[in-house]
Amino acid sequence: MSALDTPVPGSVPGPVPGSVPGSVPGELAGRTAVVTGAAQGIGREVALLLAESGAARLILLDRDAAQLETVAKEVRDLGAEATALAADLREREAVRSGLRTALRAAGHLHILVNNAGVADENGPDDEETWLRVLDINLHGTFAVTAACLEYLVDKGRIVNVSSILGKAGKMRNTAYCASKHGLIGYTKGLALDLASRGITVNAVLPGWIDTPMLRREIAASAEEIGADPARMLRQARKSIPLRRLVEAREAAELIGFLVSDRAAAVTAQSLTVDGGYTRGM
Numbered sequence: 061m062s063a064l065d066t067p068v069p070g071s072v073p074g075p076v077p078g079s080v081p082g083s084v085p086g087e088l089a090g091r092t093a094v095v096t097g098a099a100q101g102i103g104r105e106v107a108l109l110l111a112e113s114g115a116a117r118l119i120l121l122d123r124d125a126a127q128l129e130t131v132a133k134e135v136r137d138l139g140a141e142a143t144a145l146a147a148d149l150r151e152r153e154a155v156r157s158g159l160r161t162a163l164r165a166a167g168h169l170h171i172l173v174n175n176a177g178v179a180d181e182n183g184p185d186d187e188e189t190w191l192r193v194l195d196i197n198l199h200g201t202f203a204v205t206a207a208c209l210e211y212l213v214d215k216g217r218i219v220n221v222s223s224i225l226g227k228a229g230k231m232r233n234t235a236y237c238a239s240k241h242g243l244i245g246y247t248k249g250l251a252l253d254l255a256s257r258g259i260t261v262n263a264v265l266p267g268w269i270d271t272p273m274l275r276r277e278i279a280a281s282a283e284e285i286g287a288d289p290a291r292m293l294r295q296a297r298k299s300i301p302l303r304r305l306v307e308a309r310e311a312a313e314l315i316g317f318l319v320s321d322r323a324a325a326v327t328a329q330s331l332t333v334d335g336g337y338t339r340g341m
């Protein structure tokens with residue numbers, strides 16, 4: 061073994077680039093959780109991670125009924141109960157009554173992950189898209205949370221999935237940026253409203269997570285400028301300090317930490333997972 065091969069004292073055997081850490085089995089034993097946008101991408105990974113960590117019951121909400129049922133089955137295969145609520149966040153009454161029925165049956169709620177969202181682009185005067193995006197991303201999160209609050213136990217956990225565009229602007233994205241900035245303000249205010257009960261409320265700010273949403277965005281941007289999507293993806297990777305997209309599972313891991321007992325003192329925070337893209341800003 062050469063001197064260069066000698067492990068640095070205290071160092072952990074190196075992670076393989078692109079590998080994802082595991083869940084902590086049993087850590088969330090007996091917990092009930094609501095996850096929105098659970099049919100694919102980050103929400104699906106959150107649902108699987110919670111089940112792997114021992115959560116007893118998951119209430120999964122998404123507008124894509126078929127995909128949602130597939131994820132519910134994956135969760136059941138991991139040993140947790142799963143209720144699939146197929147509803148569009150804009151159908152407030154269906155969302156409220158579906159959640160209430162499921163939560164009444166569960167009796168209580170420990171974890172709420174508000175993850176569902178859309179990233180539709182809009183021009184500065186496109187009011188239709190503005191209203192739709194805010195209705196889903198911001199008002200939808202408020203409505204789900206409001207329906208869950210009466211069941212949320214003391215020391216419960218809420219995580220709102222914002223975005224790196226919750227702190228920055230992007231062309232043709234006033235609606236998305238406003239909704240994601242709004243979620244950070246909502247998180248801070250709600251954290252204070254619920255702090256006396258030991259409930260924590262935090263925002264996670266993903267960027268460049270390899271999900272169907274990101275793939276759609278890259279394809280749309282490439283088409284707009286007549287570029288090759290594969291080339292755009294390569295350029296994107298180069299602009300990320302870790303030189304790769306972030307796995308959906310890695311965003312889920314941060315959420316898994318925030319909903320665990322280990323994060324009992326973390327509240328009102330905005331935590332970014334973006335491979336270093338925003339350079340710590």
Ligand SMILES: NC(=O)c1ccc[n+]([C@@H]2O[C@H](COP(=O)([O-])OP(=O)(O)OC[C@H]3O[C@@H](n4cnc5c(N)ncnc54)[C@H](O)[C@@H]3O)[C@@H](O)[C@H]2O)c1
Nearest residue numbers: 097099101102122123148149177223266268269271272273
């Ligand atoms: N992928 C990224 O790089 C990235 C970056 C920043 C923020 N985010 C945020 O992370 C969250 C998850 O994103 P993703 O990349 O997994 O997206 P995705 O499009 O892959 O998955 C989003 C899920 O939300 C569901 N959904 C969307 N609108 C809904 C509605 N009105 N009612 C019910 N369900 C609805 C979709 O059906 C889908 O299953 C979103 O809030 C997104 O804004 C993602």
